[in-house]
Amino acid sequence: MQAVSSGIGYGLKYQARCISDVKADTDHTSFLAGTLSLKEENEVHLIRLSSSGTELFCEGLFSHPNEIWDLVSCPFDQRIFSTVYSNGESYGAAIWQIPELYGELNSPQLERITSLETKSGKIKSILWWPTGRHDKLISINDESLCLWSLDVSKKTAQVQSQDSAGMLHKLSGGAWDPHDVNSVAATCESSLQFWDVRTMKKTLSIECSHVRSADYHPRKNNILVTAEHESGIRIWDLRKPKVPIQELPGHTHWTWIVKFNPEYDGIILSAGTDSTVNLWSASINHGELTTESQPESPARLVDPLLNTYSDYEDSIYGLTWSSREPWIFASLSYDGRVVVESVKPFISKK
Amino acid sequence: METPPLDDKARKMRDLLSSFYSPHPSMSPNSPNTISKHTSSDDINSSSFQPDHYMNLMAHEMNLEGLLHKHVEMVTQIKNxxxxxxxxxxxxxxxFICATDSIKRMKSNILGMEGNMEQLLDKIMFVQSRSDxxxxxxxxxxxxxxxxxxxxNLLxxxxxxxxxxxxxxxxxxxxxxxxxxxxxxGxxxxxxxxxxxxxxxxxQASDEAISIVEEKLQEKLLSDSETTQVRAEAAILLKQLNHPVDNLKAKxxxxxxNLLIDIQLIPEAVKTASSCSHEVAFxxxxxxxxxFQVIxxxxxxxxxxxxxxxxxxxxLIVEEYVKTRICVEDLLAVLRVVWNDVLKMDEVLQESSLSDHSLEAAKVSVKLYVNTAFSYLMQDLSDSLLNVLKRDGVEDHSLKAALDASTKTLLQGGRNFLQDVRKILDDDLEIxxxxxxxxxxxxxxxxxxxFKQLQLRFQLFSGRNDLAHIQNHSLVEGSQGDKAFxxxxxxxxxxxxxxxxxxxPQINKELAASFSGGVGGYEHGLHFVSRETSRKFRSASESFLHMYIKMRTQRISLLLKKRFTTPNWVKHKEPREVHMFVDLFLQELKDMGNEVKEILPHGMQKHHRVDSNGSSNLSLSRSNSIPDEILSRSNTQKGRSQQLFETHLAKLFKQKVEIFTKVEYTQESVIMTMVKLCLKSLQEFVRLQTFNxxxxxxxxxxxxxxxxxxxxIVEDEATMDFLLDEVGK
Structure with a gap:
């Protein structure tokens, strides 16, 4: 145990990959985590940070029929979330509702609102409309991109439009632009691709290999961060997609996931298979399109790595900031350990 | 009063007179300028003196003796x-009497003068008319x-x-x-x-004669046999004749x-004995x-x-010569010849600052020498390095050889260069x-x-990494370059x-030993900053090492990816034999191992195994049937949950294995790092799939x-076992 480590731990019992911040819960800092166990009954944990901020406790424990590969909490209703699951042979996705709890914790069944059935391809991830109450969803499977229209009360979801990614591209995930709701970025093996939701057509493509994760800057237009296997972390300005505006070294092994802090400018969190979480500070000069002078500026010489959290036993696949308390993040390592940490000591330095 | 000298007396007289005639007695120098009111009336000398008041004052204020004294004083003053x-x-x-006398005399003198003057005038008039x-x-x-x-005169x-x-x-x-x-x-x-x-x-006649003279003079001037004195005179005469001397001068x-062409420097010839011909010509x-100067x-x-x-x-010739990679002795010989020439010329042409000029020029050429020496060193180095890329099937340009060659070039070259420079410094040539x-x-x-260039060059080189891949594919035959890179x-x-x-450090030592001079260098920041440079190289070296590891592991990663993403694992059949990716994987590792062993030094630790060429054993036949252990293991699938729990427990008690440690410059460390990275990748790929x-x-x-x-292959078995175990879960 390192002295710096101030993390609060929570065990999930099984291996797990995904954790999501419950954005719609404005009263508590809560996270949803789903397990990934081949043989056992999988579970979805609703974890809440105690108001004192020193303890994590389980608010709800629900059984889920299959391995959970992706889990996203609905941005407008804290009781609704989506999962992508696999039963070994095939992948599926569904929207779930947490039943009313009445104080009991004995694994009640989740209410399935609807399944998002697509004809072909392995579904990889679900994207919710970035902010506010809206009925649109996007599902990304390895071959195509679908826009869904969800009706919670009628418990139906319908495909509105879809577009195929093309033969050579296998999509793996994506992000919905919070500034321009008509634009969606999807990651695939050899590039980062952008769709216009209205026409469902590809608009832009950035060449970069093995992108694992992408995240939009929550405050600034056109800024995007990607995590790649080999090249670490890159920050892009979509107005000049040829070269990244900044590159960060990433992790010793694969960089798996990367997230912009929702509140503090330039604070980036990344997690990787080398069992560490890195906190970065990137200087993003928004609107300044002259990159020539940047490499010389002294700001670049400052080590962008603010801190490394290495108190993990296994690879980390799940990572999320809390939107309620933006200095808090939760990370989930493969061995099922949720760790909540505060980055306050590093931000206040700035 | 009688005793003071005349001067004093006269002054006193004048003072008295002036006081007497002056309109305001108060203005006289003797009287006080400012008189206070109460003294004005009792000051005898002032105009506002009131005798009654004064007397009253006296009578009131003084005793009898005082009054008597005052009286006596007053009487003497009055007498004076x-x-x-x-x-x-x-x-x-x-x-007054004197003045009247002199006036009288003047009057009598003036009366006789007028007549005399008139007579004088008449006489002068007469003399003038005669002389005309x-x-x-x-x-x-x-x-x-x-x-x-x-x-x-004209005649x-x-x-x-x-x-x-x-x-x-x-x-x-x-x-x-x-x-x-x-x-x-005339x-x-x-x-x-x-x-x-x-x-x-x-x-006409005289012109003809003069033209003969001119011819003669020209002959004289141009003939080398005449003494320079005669020739100089002839030149002067010709100039007087308005003869176009410039022509002659030009000639x-x-x-x-023409003479100059003869004495042109031939550096190659300086070495040989024929330099005396140069001397004669010069x-x-x-x-x-x-x-010429005399003339x-x-x-x-x-x-x-x-x-x-x-x-x-x-x-210029010297510079050209320097560019052709000469040894320092030649440079010195050539410089010596040139300097001797300069000295000789300086004797003749005192005012020409030839030595300064040549100093400048020598500066340039020596600097050029230094620079070319460095650039040749650089070229040698990159030649020996790039040989690796050019291995055309023949294995004689192995990595080891390249490394040896380049280090030798660098060290030897640097040392030779310093020796050469020391020779230059030790030479006693004035210039x-x-x-x-x-x-x-x-x-x-x-x-x-x-060093800066060296660093830049190869960093650029590595920066073009991706480009180079493509180029290598097109230029060098296919994967050859790709492999070598x-x-x-x-x-x-x-x-x-x-x-x-x-x-x-070595260069630094030698520099310190022999080139401690150089005053201005520090200010311009031109000095060889060993610490800074060595730091840069260290970091560059580290980044190269990481790049190497990355490039190597990337290949394996690609291999693994193909292996794990292509088949449908859910419908996998019973395993019959070891999959061929294992062979490929080991092959890659073997390649890496060979490369690394060629280049990097052994670590301090002793090898666990006796066989240093353990890679030769890698080509094990895989005809062996599946080890029993595995079969028995796979049978325990039912107790999977139990097992998971157990491993969790076991993990708790096991020391946490640090997978990613710092890479060192040893074979073992590098290989270990690469193996670890590959196994980690393998593990991750396995995790991404669901298997039946x-x-x-x-x-x-x-x-x-x-x-x-x-x-x-690997030294640290614990880590490797850990990683392999992880994969097995």
Whole structure:
């Protein structure tokens, strides 16, 4: 145990990959985590940070029929979330509702609102409309991109439009632009691709290999961060997609996931298979399109790595900031350990 | 009163007089300027003196004795005043009498003067009229005489001109050219005025004579056999004759320039004994210049220019020569020859700052020498490095050889260069003495630049990494270059480490030993900053090493990816044999191992295994059937949850395995890092898939098979076991 480590731990019992911040819960800092166990009954944990901020406790424990590969909490209703699951042979996705709890914790069944059935391809991830109450969803499977229209009360979801990614591209995930709701970025093996939701057509493509994760800057237009296997972390300005505006070294092994802090400018969190979480500070000069002078500026010489959290036993696949308390993040390592940490000591330095 | 001298007395008198005549008694110097009110009435000397008041005051204030004393004082003062007054009156009267006497005398004198003056005037008038008369009577005869005189002069001149041709020819015969020229120039104005009319014949004749003279003079001037004195005189005479001397000068200069071609420096010849021919030619040239200088004293600038041209040309030749990679002795010999020439020329042409000029030029050429030495060093280095890329099937350019060659080049080259420079410094050539400090500055600067460039060059090289991949594919035959490239990166990493650890300290030591001079360097930041450079190289070396590891592991990663993403694991069949990716994987590792072993040094720790060439055992036949252990393991699938729990527990008690440690410059460390990275990737790929039982068994089989050969490659078995175990879960 390192002295710096101030993390609060929570065990999930099984291996797990995904954790999501419950954005719609404005009263508590809560996270949803789903397990990934081949043989056992999988579970979805609703974890809440105690108001004192020193303890994590389980608010709800629900059984889920299959391995959970992706889990996203609905941005407008804290009781609704989506999962992508696999039963070994095939992948599926569904929207779930947490039943009313009445104080009991004995694994009640989740209410399935609807399944998002697509004809072909392995579904990889679900994207919710970035902010506010809206009925649109996007599902990304390895071959195509679908826009869904969800009706919670009628418990139906319908495909509105879809577009195929093309033969050579296998999509793996994506992000919905919070500034321009008509634009969606999807990651695939050899590039980062952008769709216009209205026409469902590809608009832009950035060449970069093995992108694992992408995240939009929550405050600034056109800024995007990607995590790649080999090249670490890159920050892009979509107005000049040829070269990244900044590159960060990433992790010793694969960089798996990367997230912009929702509140503090330039604070980036990344997690990787080398069992560490890195906190970065990137200087993003928004609107300044002259990159020539940047490499010389002294700001670049400052080590962008603010801190490394290495108190993990296994690879980390799940990572999320809390939107309620933006200095808090939760990370989930493969061995099922949720760790909540505060980055306050590093931000206040700035 | 009688005792003071006359001066004093006179002054006193004047004072008295002035006080007497002055309108305001208060203004007199004796009386006080400011009189206070209460004293005004009792001051005797003031105008506002009131005797009654004064008396009252006295009577009131003083006793009898005082009053008596005052009285006596007063009486003496009054007596004094009386005598003064009397004296003044006498004096005045006396002066008045004197004045009247002198006025009377003046009056009588003036009366007799007027008559005398008038007489004087008359006499002068008379004298003037007489002298005018004499003058007019003599004018005529004077004019006549003047006219006669002029005619006589003219006649004499005409006579001279008529005689001129004869006289000139006489002079030519007597070779008294100086006289001839003098005569001719004397007659020149007349010829100019009347040459076309009255003295036509005469002029022609004398011109002819003079042209003969000119020819003779030219001959004299151009002939080398005459003494320089004679030639100089001839030149002066020709100049007096308005002969175009410049032509002659140009001719002579041409001659000199022709001489120049003879003495052109041939650096290659300097080595051989034929340098004496250069010496002779140069001697001639110096002589000629000297003569020329005597003949045309005003032509120094031209000569200087000529000499400088020669010098420039020589130094240009030297520079060209330097560029052809000469050894330092040759450079010194050539410089010595040039410097000797300069010294000789300096003797002749004192005012030409030839030595300064040549100093500048020598500076340039020595600097060029230093720079070319560095650039050749650089070229050698990159040649020996890039050989790796050019291995055309033949294995003689192995990585090891490249590394050895390049380190040797670098170290040897650096040392040789320093030795050469020391030779230059030790040489006692004057010109080099002056440059000594500069040279050591250059050397330091040169090293700094050299290392900077070296670094930049290969960083650029590695920066084009991706590009190079493509280029290599097109230029070099296919995968050859592709294969060699990571090797080159590894060589670079090791080379840089070598530079950091060995070369820089050594060079620094030698620099400190012999080039401690150099004053100005620090201010310009040109000095060889060993610490900074070595830091840079260290980081570059590390990044190269990481790049190497990355490039190598990328290939394996790609292999693994293909293996794990292509098949449908859910419908996998029972495993029959070890999948071929294991072989490929081991093959890659073997390649890597070979490369690394070639380049990097052994670690401090002793190898666990006896066989250092453990890779040879890797080609194990895989005919072996599946180890029993695996089968038994796979049977325990039912107790999977139990097992998971157990491993969790076990993990708790096991020490946390640090997978990603710092890479060191040893074979073991690098190989270990690479193996670890690959296994980690393998683990991640496995995790991304869902397997059925057969698939899982296949993986277990593969892993089990990997275990044995890996143990032989890898030093840190614990970590590897851990990673392999992780995969197995």
């Amino acid at each position: 005043l009386d005598t003064d007054l009397q004296m003044l009156v006498y004096e005045n009267y006396n002066k 008369n004499v003058n007019t009577s003599l004018t005529e005869s004077r004019e006549h005489i003047e006219k006669l005189n002029k005619t006589c 004499r001149k005409i006579q001279f001109i008529y005689d001129l041709p004869d006289r000139l020819s006489k002079c030519i015969k007597a070779e008294a050219y100086a006289d001839a020229v003098r005569f001719y120039t 007659a020149m104005p007349i010829f100019k005025a009347y040459g076309d009319s009255s003295f036509h014949d005469c002029k 002579l200069l041409e001659k000199l320039e 001697h001639e040239f110096v002589e000629a210049i000297h003569a 045309f004293p005003d032509s120094e600038t031209q000569l200087v220019k000529l000499a400088q041209d020669l010098l420039n040309k020589n130094f 080099l003495n002056k440059l000594r400090e500069l040279i050591s500055d250059w050397v330091q600067e040169g090293f700094q630049d050299f 990571p090797g080159l990166v590894l060589v670079l990493a090791q080379l840089y480490a070598f530079i950091d650890q060995t070369v820089i 039982r057969s698939g899982y068994q296949q993986i277990q089989l593969d892993i089990q098979f990997l275990r044995t050969p890996l143990k032989e």
